[in-house]
Amino acid sequence: MAQIEPNKSGFIGVFDSGIGGLSVLQALRAEMPQERFVYWADRGFAPYGERSDEFVIERSHFVTQQLLAQGSLKALVVACNTATAVAIESLRATFPNLAFIGVEPALKPALAQTQTLRVGVMGTQGTLSSLRFDKLLRSVLADAKPKTCEFVLQACKGLALAIEQQTEKSLEDTQALEDLCAQHVQCMGSFGLEPGQIDTLVLGCTHYVFVQDILRKLVGPDVNIISTGEAVAKQTKRLTTPTSSHTETTKVSNQIQLWTTGSLEALQLAASRWLDLPAHHCQLFQTPSAK
Numbered sequence: 001m002a003q004i005e006p007n008k009s010g011f012i013g014v015f016d017s018g019i020g021g022l023s024v025l026q027a028l029r030a031e032m033p034q035e036r037f038v039y040w041a042d043r044g045f046a047p048y049g050e051r052s053d054e055f056v057i058e059r060s061h062f063v064t065q066q067l068l069a070q071g072s073l074k075a076l077v078v079a080c081n082t083a084t085a086v087a088i089e090s091l092r093a094t095f096p097n098l099a100f101i102g103v104e105p106a107l108k109p110a111l112a113q114t115q116t117l118r119v120g121v122m123g124t125q126g127t128l129s130s131l132r133f134d135k136l137l138r139s140v141l142a143d144a145k146p147k148t149c150e151f152v153l154q155a156c157k158g159l160a161l162a163i164e165q166q167t168e169k170s171l172e173d174t175q176a177l178e179d180l181c182a183q184h185v186q187c188m189g190s191f192g193l194e195p196g197q198i199d200t201l202v203l204g205c206t207h208y209v210f211v212q213d214i215l216r217k218l219v220g221p222d223v224n225i226i227s228t229g230e231a232v233a234k235q236t237k238r239l240t241t242p243t244s245s246h247t248e249t250t251k252v253s254n255q256i257q258l259w260t261t262g263s264l265e266a267l268q269l270a271a272s273r274w275l276d277l278p279a280h281h282c283q284l285f286q287t288p289s290a291k
């Protein structure tokens with residue numbers, strides 16, 4: 001399919017089922033400090049990873065329409081592996097004039113880095129059971145030949161929601177979250193640099209970046225942990241930045257607006273914690289059918 005040329009003016013939309021995509025927004029903000037971003041946390045409808053494809057497609061279309069309604073949307077970053085896996089093709093077909101940038105588990109970079117040829121992949125059930133992920137995995141395995149790399153997939157039930165809840169309660173006590181991470185990590189097997197061990201861990205859900213410190217303690221200091229925020233930010237910049245020099249000097253914090261379909265207070269906590277943004281950047285989108 002021909003690549004869509006995005007508008008070179010206006011704002012960049014970013015969306016996720018909740019706060020996970022803020023990990024991508026962090027990278028976008030660092031890569032494009034003068035850009036204007038509008039972020040949508042569809043928290044009233046999370047977690048996407050444990051919902052049907054139809055549900056995620058419907059929500060992704062709704063969010064796209066809401067962001068389009070806000071003015072000149074020049075590109076939309078689907079900062080959610082699940083929505084990318086399940087809905088991006090339908091979004092591209094329905095909104096052919098809008099440039100979509102998706103995120104997917106970084107299997108290719110993992111293959112390039114692994115020495116033991118065992119890679120752990122953490123993702124949602126929705127992502128790991130999708131046709132799009134299956135296609136990606138097959139193509140990476142085909143590229144790996146004649147080496148045989150094993151990808152150990154772990155559908156991390158409950159983890160994205162637990163990360164949301166941890167932020168919402170602003171709890172210092174992370175024991176429950178640590179226990180859940182430990183359960184999922186143990187299911188994948190042994191981590192380390194010895195033959196037969198997993199030496200590379202792919203974070204295939206944007207939420208998991210926020211438990212990277214916990215995961216690091218569990219897998220040890222030598223394991224590569226790979227996320228996708230930076231790569232997505234670079235690709236977004238390449239697609240959206242005009243070739244002429246950009247001299248705008250407006251403050252970064254004036255350029256970001258965040259919406260949620262969940263709790264405004266929770267988004268404010270997350271925005272302050274992860275992006276150092278004051279509360280007035282956050283707004284509540286009230287929808288009669290929000291659950």
Ligand code: DGL
Pocket residue numbers: 016017018020021046047048049050079080081082083124127160161204205206207
């Ligand atoms: N952050 C999302 C992802 O990257 C979705 C998590 C969820 O809502 O289940 O898959």
